[in-house]
Amino acid sequence: MRIGELSRRTGVSQRSLRYYEEQRLLTPTRLPNGYRDYDERTVTTVQRIQILLSAGLGTAAVAEILPCVVDDTVVLAGSCPELIDGLAQERRRIDAAIDGLIAARDILDSLVGRPLHRQDAPAR
Structure with a gap:
């Protein structure tokens, strides 16, 4: 999916999504025309990022935490x-x-x- 659709589905602005990419929180593939292409799992990742940022964490902390989230929640119990x-x-x-x-x-x-x-x- 392209950035506009990801923005619509998550309620996160395209500008924020680009910022998440700059911070290496998201890694879309690039189409031959240069457009970003996000897979379906990115919707969940953006939702997790939003939860972590709303907890007052900075993007560096979010980048450390995201790989530890292994299920549909953001609970780190045990991981x-x-x-x-x-x-x-x-x-x-x-x-x-x-x-x-x-x-x-x-x-x-x-x-x-x-x-x-x-x-x-x-x-x-």
């Missing part, structure tokens, strides 16, 4: 155990960022006269 520590570290980084944002929101709330811990906000 590539060497990645688990790095993913745990990334989770700690995200937790720290969330804590920093909550602290900033609390300060902002206090500046506008709201209580530091809003009743409608979920506890952390």
Whole structure:
């Protein structure tokens, strides 16, 4: 399939698909006319890339993880155990960022006269 069809089927822009290729996340074949040609499995690969990017991972981490995904999910249970520590570290980084944002929101709330811990906000 050509890039336009892959874009339609995945909801990912052609520009992003080209970027994924630059980052070596996708490796389409080239037709004699220079057009990219993607096989059917690429749809699943793009969906996996989207999930991993939405988890806050960069394309370098995604490139390491993709070969470890062996089924229809993105769960790494048992495969590539060497990645688990790095993913745990990334989770700690995200937790720290969330804590920093909550602290900033609390300060902002206090500046506008709201209580530091809003009743409608979920506890952390």
